[in-house]
Amino acid sequence: MNLIIEIKLKTLKIAIVGFGVIGRGFVSVLKAKHGFIKKNFDVDLKISAICEVNGSIVDEKGINPDSVLKLDSKRLDRHNNWTSMKSPDIIERIDSGVILEVTPGNIKTGEPGLSHIKTALKNGRHVVTSNKAPIALKFSELKNLAERKNLKLMFEATVGGAIPLINLCRETLHINKIESIHGILNGTSNYVLTKMFEEGVNINSALKEAQELGIAESDPSYDINGIDTGVKIVILANSLMNRNVSFRDVKIKGITDITPEAVDIAKKHNYVIKLIGDAGKLEVSPRLIPVNNPLNVSGPLNAIMLHTDIAKNITVIGHGAGAEETASSLFSDVLYIAKDLH
Numbered sequence: 001m002n003l004i005i006e007i008k009l010k011t012l013k014i015a016i017v018g019f020g021v022i023g024r025g026f027v028s029v030l031k032a033k034h035g036f037i038k039k040n041f042d043v044d045l046k047i048s049a050i051c052e053v054n055g056s057i058v059d060e061k062g063i064n065p066d067s068v069l070k071l072d073s074k075r076l077d078r079h080n081n082w083t084s085m086k087s088p089d090i091i092e093r094i095d096s097g098v099i100l101e102v103t104p105g106n107i108k109t110g111e112p113g114l115s116h117i118k119t120a121l122k123n124g125r126h127v128v129t130s131n132k133a134p135i136a137l138k139f140s141e142l143k144n145l146a147e148r149k150n151l152k153l154m155f156e157a158t159v160g161g162a163i164p165l166i167n168l169c170r171e172t173l174h175i176n177k178i179e180s181i182h183g184i185l186n187g188t189s190n191y192v193l194t195k196m197f198e199e200g201v202n203i204n205s206a207l208k209e210a211q212e213l214g215i216a217e218s219d220p221s222y223d224i225n226g227i228d229t230g231v232k233i234v235i236l237a238n239s240l241m242n243r244n245v246s247f248r249d250v251k252i253k254g255i256t257d258i259t260p261e262a263v264d265i266a267k268k269h270n271y272v273i274k275l276i277g278d279a280g281k282l283e284v285s286p287r288l289i290p291v292n293n294p295l296n297v298s299g300p301l302n303a304i305m306l307h308t309d310i311a312k313n314i315t316v317i318g319h320g321a322g323a324e325e326t327a328s329s330l331f332s333d334v335l336y337i338a339k340d341l342h
């Protein structure tokens, strides 16, 4: 007797909220990997909506990636399926299994992402986000809401860009107790400190070069003052170390006072100065790191060292930002959700 096993292709509809660097990166990776995902994960990922500030593109049958990638990010209104519906309505009313929340987050209010995530969960949609602010500010509230609704709230891309840190702890190191997490979580400040170490320049000229290369933003103050790292360690402490802390609990000192002379003295003693975020001690500060330590990564790379009770020390290194790099983490979250679809 021949046994024929039919594997039915599942469909997962995704509404993308925010079409900037990351939203566009996600669509571009979907275009490249759609066939691979279908074949290997038995799921057809479709984009049902893309929201921008003024309106959205909507097609519940699936938006063709090429049709949006060819448009300027600020001219999505030229798309045939453009509507004036804004993100809250899209999240509530348009058929989608996952809301991909990739708007910029206000670190004091968490908005607009916080409202987007709450609306998504209240309306039965899973959430995948790269937006740090709502997760750092309201982790336990959002986690409880997701659990009550039997939904997934996934946020791998909020810390360390492409580095699979949160999922590594959740899926692979799950019998371990995470005893400490510390490392380099901000590419801009690491680029600046690397330049100061390698070329003896001062912070302003290193920063200027980082801006010219598009590594640093036009206003890099959150990066070099340690705020961005502080927000990330709140996420790590709450999600991986069972803490219930807020940004106010973190002691923060950035790299603005680091002089070429200090970098040079460290160098003569075989040390580098790195901006280290420590989720156990809830501290962000410049620290002396031996040159041969795994945390001594250069340029805009991130490096995070975990200490656990069973596996002991593990260090992960990779790209902490970038459109495609960050999309890698977003896809790992989306496909984790797709695995449980019936």
Ligand SMILES: NC(=O)c1ccc[n+]([C@@H]2O[C@H](COP(=O)([O-])OP(=O)(O)OC[C@H]3O[C@@H](n4cnc5c(N)ncnc54)[C@H](OP(=O)(O)O)[C@@H]3O)[C@@H](O)[C@H]2O)c1
Binding pocket: 017, 018, 019, 020, 021, 022, 023, 051, 052, 053, 073, 087, 102, 103, 104, 105, 112, 130, 131, 132, 157, 158, 161, 320, 321, 322, 323, 326
């Ligand atoms: N870039 C990276 O490498 C990276 C890496 C990891 C995490 N992240 C995080 O990922 C998120 C997105 O980053 P990004 O670099 O893509 O930012 P971005 O380029 O500024 O794009 C965000 C987009 O969201 C739009 N937007 C703002 N408010 C909105 C609303 N209420 N409804 C719909 N769309 C809205 C913005 O439109 P307007 O420009 O018109 O305001 C913009 O087009 C941020 O939270 C960021 O911190 C970024």
